[in-house]
Amino acid sequence: MLKILKYSFYDLIRSRWSYVYFLFYLILGFVLLFLNNDVSKAVITLMNIIIVLVPLIGTIFGIMYYYNSKEFTELLLAQPIKRSSIFLGQYLGVAGSLTMSLVLGLGIPFVLYGLFKSDAIFDFSLLLVTGAFLTMIFTALSFNIAISNENKIKGFGYAVLLWLFMAVIYDGLFLMSLIIFKEYPLDTFSLAATMFNPIDLSRTLILLKLDISALLGYTGAVFKQFFGTDQGLIISLLMLILWTVFPIWRLSYKSKRQDF
Amino acid sequence: MIQIENLHKKFGKNEVLLGLDLNIEKDGIFAVLGPNGSGKTTLIKSILGMVIPNQGTILMDGIAIKKNWKYRQQIDYLPQIANFPGNLKVKELIRMIKDLRQMPSEEERLIALFKLEPFLDKKLSTLSGGTKQKVNIVLAFMFDCPLLILDEPTTGLDPASLIHLKELIQNEKKNGKTILITSHIMQFVAEVADTIVYLLEGKIYFKGSIDELMTKTQQTNLEHAIAAIATTHDNA
Amino acid sequence: MYENIALGKSKFQYQIFYFSIMHYTQSLLAAIYFIIGTSLYANTIPICSSCKVTSIKKGIEIAKDFDTLLIKKGVYKEFNILIDKPLTLLGENFPVIDGEDQGEIIRIVSDNVTVDGLFIINVGTSYTSDYAAIRVVRSEHFLIQNVVLEKLFFGIYLEKSNNGKVYHNKIIGDAKDEYNSGNGIQLWYSKNVEVDRNIVQGTRDGIYLEFSDHITINNNISTKNLRYGLHFMFSNDDVYTNNTFENNGAGVAVMFSKRILMKNNTFKKNWGTTSFGILLKEINDAEIIGNTFEENTIGINVEGSNRIKYNNNNFIRNGWAVKILGACYENTFSNNNFLHNSFDLSYNSKLNDNVFDSNYWSDYAGYDLDKNGIGDIPYRPVKLFSYIVNKTPETIVLLRSLFMDIIDFSEKVSPVFTPDNLLDANPLMKQVK
Numbered sequence: 018m019l020k021i022l023k024y025s026f027y028d029l030i031r032s033r034w035s036y037v038y039f040l041f042y043l044i045l046g047f048v049l050l051f052l053n054n055d056v057s058k059a060v061i062t063l064m065n066i067i068i069v070l071v072p073l074i075g076t077i078f079g080i081m082y083y084y085n086s087k088e089f090t091e092l093l094l095a096q097p098i099k100r101s102s103i104f105l106g107q108y109l110g111v112a113g114s115l116t117m118s119l120v121l122g123l124g125i126p127f128v129l130y131g132l133f134k135s136d137a138i139f140d141f142s143l144l145l146v147t148g149a150f151l152t153m154i155f156t157a158l159s160f161n162i163a164i165s166n167e168n169k170i171k172g173f174g175y176a177v178l179l180w181l182f183m184a185v186i187y188d189g190l191f192l193m194s195l196i197i198f199k200e201y202p203l204d205t206f207s208l209a210a211t212m213f214n215p216i217d218l219s220r221t222l223i224l225l226k227l228d229i230s231a232l233l234g235y236t237g238a239v240f241k242q243f244f245g246t247d248q249g250l251i252i253s254l255l256m257l258i259l260w261t262v263f264p265i266w267r268l269s270y271k272s273k274r275q276d277f
Numbered sequence: 278m279i280q281i282e283n284l285h286k287k288f289g290k291n292e293v294l295l296g297l298d299l300n301i302e303k304d305g306i307f308a309v310l311g312p313n314g315s316g317k318t319t320l321i322k323s324i325l326g327m328v329i330p331n332q333g334t335i336l337m338d339g340i341a342i343k344k345n346w347k348y349r350q351q352i353d354y355l356p357q358i359a360n361f362p363g364n365l366k367v368k369e370l371i372r373m374i375k376d377l378r379q380m381p382s383e384e385e386r387l388i389a390l391f392k393l394e395p396f397l398d399k400k401l402s403t404l405s406g407g408t409k410q411k412v413n414i415v416l417a418f419m420f421d422c423p424l425l426i427l428d429e430p431t432t433g434l435d436p437a438s439l440i441h442l443k444e445l446i447q448n449e450k451k452n453g454k455t456i457l458i459t460s461h462i463m464q465f466v467a468e469v470a471d472t473i474v475y476l477l478e479g480k481i482y483f484k485g486s487i488d489e490l491m492t493k494t495q496q497t498n499l500e501h502a503i504a505a506i507a508t509t510h511d512n513a
Numbered sequence: 514m515y516e517n518i519a520l521g522k523s524k525f526q527y528q529i530f531y532f533s534i535m536h537y538t539q540s541l542l543a544a545i546y547f548i549i550g551t552s553l554y555a556n557t558i559p560i561c562s563s564c565k566v567t568s569i570k571k572g573i574e575i576a577k578d579f580d581t582l583l584i585k586k587g588v589y590k591e592f593n594i595l596i597d598k599p600l601t602l603l604g605e606n607f608p609v610i611d612g613e614d615q616g617e618i619i620r621i622v623s624d625n626v627t628v629d630g631l632f633i634i635n636v637g638t639s640y641t642s643d644y645a646a647i648r649v650v651r652s653e654h655f656l657i658q659n660v661v662l663e664k665l666f667f668g669i670y671l672e673k674s675n676n677g678k679v680y681h682n683k684i685i686g687d688a689k690d691e692y693n694s695g696n697g698i699q700l701w702y703s704k705n706v707e708v709d710r711n712i713v714q715g716t717r718d719g720i721y722l723e724f725s726d727h728i729t730i731n732n733n734i735s736t737k738n739l740r741y742g743l744h745f746m747f748s749n750d751d752v753y754t755n756n757t758f759e760n761n762g763a764g765v766a767v768m769f770s771k772r773i774l775m776k777n778n779t780f781k782k783n784w785g786t787t788s789f790g791i792l793l794k795e796i797n798d799a800e801i802i803g804n805t806f807e808e809n810t811i812g813i814n815v816e817g818s819n820r821i822k823y824n825n826n827n828f829i830r831n832g833w834a835v836k837i838l839g840a841c842y843e844n845t846f847s848n849n850n851f852l853h854n855s856f857d858l859s860y861n862s863k864l865n866d867n868v869f870d871s872n873y874w875s876d877y878a879g880y881d882l883d884k885n886g887i888g889d890i891p892y893r894p895v896k897l898f899s900y901i902v903n904k905t906p907e908t909i910v911l912l913r914s915l916f917m918d919i920i921d922f923s924e925k926v927s928p929v930f931t932p933d934n935l936l937d938a939n940p941l942m943k944q945v946k
Binding site for chain 2: 032
């Protein structure tokens, strides 16, 4: 698996798109910092971008890579290599190179700008960790979609739909159900609903840092327990790990039963 | 070498293999023929483990290949469409496959034979179809494995390279290897094949030498013989 | 210089001297005059375990008006000490007065009393009387300074006492529950009192004012109190400046009072369901200028308050910078900085009679083409989302989601749920310094 990972990774970090992605974040980082002159504000703006854009790019990149490397995959399938190794290797190659573009692309401008001297360093690291998780999760989800759909167009459509659902539609339905059922105690429900969407989950993690004063304004005991203690952070991180592990597991399971 | 029993495979509602039995015990060159959609590629991919049969067993040297991957160390495969990761250079691709297989290889001789030296530092995405096929052939022939599977090996080759390919195949045969070929070029099949395996509607319709086939179909030409199988079957 | 303090012979002289504390350097000449003129008449009575007088009560008993009791280092287990003549109680190296939880410790019922440099502990707790470490009753011209209070019920309690000063005291409570704890400094029907440079923590209300007018509260630090850092009830014309209120149960409450000036204070980290930097309830004609509100659940919570000026305040990373409930009229907000608050402003009605003008809003995304430092398009500080959160609080978990940004944007373009005249027509492009 490590060999496949290595080749996929090399293949990707030499592709144009990785550079585009890397440069995009690099420029974004510099522009945000030099327009705002304020690391904290840049971190907040960045957060808004990351929780929307990183999943989108992870999804599209993942699905494109899978379909584009179909022949390569077939070449590998005829070699004496375990199937799951091939797919996990490719997956980790994509997710790894995307994560690297993200971390370096954003990290370099912020470090140059004096991140280490700023008190936003914790917020910023949290942002990068969240971005890395979102990349891993959405790349894995897109690989799952791709392996289940031979048809590229269909697969691509489903992937974009998945992103749209997670990034926008889910929250819309979530909000509507909260408003409709507002007579009932909803704090457990709303926390649970957050857990079932990795984008919401990442958002919650960041809210814990940036908006704790507002979150503590709500009366619910479950909320208080969740946001007021380390429980929120721990549970959110655990759920993110689960969200990463589950699609990877399914990918490995599915790959063993797939015809090529 | 390979024993296949009662192999079934369907893709969705499309049943491709319907209880196929095939026994390839001795060395030599086997041409797997059949009309489009008869299951040639499915059969080959089943042997390679790329397609997972719904039913039936495939034994390689007496060992079931299901949930096994190490047996592929015994197989060299030349895929039908030679499409490689475009970002890699030819050199790197060869190095990568060597790295993955960890076997002694003789790629230099093959590179010289097909005059690929000028392309070694080119990216695969910039190569022409024929050149890609040559790289494909190098990759398939550079290891010393007892079983060789060639899926449409002649695609895109110029006459000189075709001659080299035939020589290579004959050489491997002399070395005592088993070679499985699919091709639509009957002239090529007639030249190289010892045994014809003819697939029809998911089963082996005929297995035997070219002469036996001609006798059976009362034709003097392989191409016509093959065509005859198809028509007789249609009439029947 | 302590001796000088006690030299005043008459009320008049003392009063002059009282001022000399406030204006130290100016008073030097006057002080010299008094030393020469009156030192013959005032006595200093030392109190210690080996002195002629060993208890404070005894000292008070034998002292004449305007004498000084010099209390030396040691532990004095006394309570219900009644000071009924103009005296100075001066501690040397912080003598401890231990009330042994018996009740009130010092009660001042005379004008011109000074208490200085004592360490008072173990005030009795009662559910029926408000025992205090130091209580001043119907007296004037008192000075309580450099006193340290610990293990207390009420700290310093001023009852119908005017024209005094509470200066540089340290009150460290250990209050756990509101019902059996008292306030750090309490003013009840008192006027013209100065409360300056005190540190109050761990009490119920750090500083509490009821029916007390013309009070000046400066440079105090009030933290970790159970309820409010500072609490006004029915008190008018008061001023508080340069105080710090941090991590109090609910912040600072200003209720049913008029003409309060709140200037250059810092309100920090008041977190919780009903927590805020300042609560304004039925307040009229106040001024809130140059304060900093940082990381509070609500920066300022306003209910039924009119004609208030909010100028040059900084609202930094609060949940809600300003939350306006109920009828509030003719308030003006200008030259404030609203920086990275989860919500800048929340309204619970569609009506708006308040003016927002020339503030800096970190969320403002407009442009300034004519380069005059003022954004060319108005800013709408009330988001639709804040309206939704008011109605259904659980929706707070959707803060900063793309979906919310989208509906906020559409509300901004055409306001339906939020007051459409509520906007800052001149949003600043740069922070107000």
